[in-house]
Amino acid sequence: MSSPDFYQFLGIPRRLALDPKELETRFYALSRKLHPDLFARKSAAEQAKALDDSALLNDAFRTLRDPIKRAEYVLKAEGFDIGEQSTKDVPAELLEEVFELNMALEELRMGDDDAREQLQISRSTFLNMRDGLDAETQAKFAEWDASDEKSVLSEIRALLNRRKYVTNLIEKANVPDRV
């Protein structure tokens, strides 16, 4: 049997831009209801059920608390493939930045310490890009909540994909000060 829907289980509306406070409140309320102490005198079957529910509650909370995991969860439930995707639609400016980053890394490998400055620049460029993507994603969350349009979900899918790529680049540009 597939596991129950996280939103339903928590009793909150199926929204992407959900209020963290509301989520937390529901989580703590349910945690209290499922506390093992309350089941100490119950049957073994009821105890086991409470344990399963606790595990599910933790899964649901951890998933929905994180905006990226939450979006991936909804996408998957709506039939999207959330695995690594090829990104043919990479904008030219991004390629330009990736090229600069690779140049700087190569210069650094060849002993040119001046390249560190370029790496710093690259890193902050990618950090800014990620912030931009996050803001765009937030806006799309609200749009989907209001419209329930599948096309908005595929836009979110593309944004998450690009975010993953940019995150990898941030890692790559993160070179220790001295080797």
Added chain:
Amino acid sequence: MAYSDKVLDHYNNPRNVGSLDKKAANVGTGMVGAPECGDVMKLQIRVNDESGIIEDAKFKTFGCGSAIASSSLATEWLKGKTVDEALRIKNTDIVNELALPPVKIHCSVLAEDAIKAAISDYRTKQVASVSAKQPELVGQLVA
């Protein structure tokens, strides 16, 4: 997986590594990439204003041996060709010449894309520079 001798040759002695003046009107720059494997390829051509022949080609590629070899070979082939001839270079020609295995075919596709991108950039610049000087010629050039 073993690389063919030709791939190794281009990888160890890449031809035409470097860059041309990106801002020059007769230089076309193509930047393409396959981000999922981290490859980025920059390929540039310089076209002779009078003859319309590609007189120089440079590249810089970050990627696997096959990607480097594909772009290195592409620059060799580009030199001495007209822009129209250059457009007829197909990725399959590169695959055959370098004996690329199926898993590396995307590297040759990348090289073909880079050629096309460089030529398209060159043509866009030509239209721009002609329209600045002789606006009435633009229609002919685009056609």
